[in-house]
Amino acid sequence: MTVVLAADRLSYSYPGSPPVFSELSMEVSQGTALAVLGPNGGGKTTLLRLLCGGLRPAAGRIMLHGRPLGYGRTALSEFRTQVQFVHQDPDDQLFAATVSQDVSFGPLNLGLPPATVAARVTAALEDMEIVPLTEQPTHLLSFGQRKRVAIAGALALRPLVLILDEPTAGLDPAGAEALLATLRRLSAGGTTIIASTHDVDFAHRWADEAAIISRGRLRTGAADSLLTDSALLRDASLRPAWGPAVGRVLRAVGGLPADAPDPRTPEEVLRLEPGTRP
Numbered sequence: 377m378t379v380v381l382a383a384d385r386l387s388y389s390y391p392g393s394p395p396v397f398s399e400l401s402m403e404v405s406q407g408t409a410l411a412v413l414g415p416n417g418g419g420k421t422t423l424l425r426l427l428c429g430g431l432r433p434a435a436g437r438i439m440l441h442g443r444p445l446g447y448g449r450t451a452l453s454e455f456r457t458q459v460q461f462v463h464q465d466p467d468d469q470l471f472a473a474t475v476s477q478d479v480s481f482g483p484l485n486l487g488l489p490p491a492t493v494a495a496r497v498t499a500a501l502e503d504m505e506i507v508p509l510t511e512q513p514t515h516l517l518s519f520g521q522r523k524r525v526a527i528a529g530a531l532a533l534r535p536l537v538l539i540l541d542e543p544t545a546g547l548d549p550a551g552a553e554a555l556l557a558t559l560r561r562l563s564a565g566g567t568t569i570i571a572s573t574h575d576v577d578f579a580h581r582w583a584d585e586a587a588i589i590s591r592g593r594l595r596t597g598a599a600d601s602l603l604t605d606s607a608l609l610r611d612a613s614l615r616p617a618w619g620p621a622v623g624r625v626l627r628a629v630g631g632l633p634a635d636a637p638d639p640r641t642p643e644e645v646l647r648l649e650p651g652t653r654p
């Protein structure tokens with residue numbers, strides 16, 4: 377697989393504070409869905425902000441397709457058209473009066489022709505299933521709707537890599553489920569997605585790869601194996617993924633055939649009759 381984004385021996389400290397991490401390296405392959413997990417204060421946001429060029433490492437490099445990121449104005453703005461960061465709080469991102477103005481800001485700023493901007497805005501709003509909100513004032517939207525607008529604004533730039541800080545935080549279960557479906561659709565279209573989360577179940581259902589950052593150390597690997605490793609998760613103050621745990625117990629008591637897949641949602645468990653499949 378082609379590596380699209382890489383961190384090479386990154387070190388970072390906030391001014392006057394001890395290092396968040398030192399010599400941290402990772403690679404993200406094109407089209408991967410990567411979940412970044414860890415305890416509060418573990419360094420998830422810091423890592424994401426380094427990956428998108430929002431913070432400059434004290435040492436080490438960020439590389440896009442093997443080219444080291446430069447921190448001059450031109451290099452950074454070029455990089456940011458390809459690697460887009462979506463803040464945890466949409467109010468840190470949205471600033472225009474209406475949804476269409478906000479989502480069109482990035483493509484307009486790139487100097488694209490009006491017809492191209494309009495087409496990109498429509499596509500991004502469709503991707504996020506918020507076309508009916510097009511002319512709504514952003515300040516009247518719900519938190520979950522504002523979150524979708526913020527992601528649409530990033531998508532309108534057609535980034536190679538979309539980086540999302542806690543995309544499910546503050547969403548209700550239906551909102552989180554809809555976001556999961558949207559992220560899957562974007563991945564199917566080839567976008568590389570990196571998202572931090574505290575929600576191990578969401579990560580387990582969505583991600584191909586996981587990165588667990590805790591006490592300055594990073595573990596990366598297949599989501600399926602990392603997110604079912606109880607000792608590793610406990611060490612990072614995370615719970616094991618719910619589906620595999622319920623699946624294991626159900627199989628042990630004959631509630632699920634040995635070769636059936638793990639249930640993914642509580643609704644699937646509630647629908648189970650002994651011996652049936654999720």
Ligand SMILES: Nc1ncnc2c1ncn2[C@@H]1O[C@H](COP(=O)(O)OP(=O)(O)OP(=O)(O)O)[C@@H](O)[C@H]1O
Binds near residue numbers: 416419
């Ligand atoms: N602007 C800042 N100035 C100084 N220290 C900071 C700043 N932002 C974060 N930190 C510190 O850096 C460390 C990592 O914080 P970070 O926000 O990256 O963690 P996180 O894993 O995203 O946490 P959470 O799960 O609580 O969002 C913490 O010790 C935090 O206190």
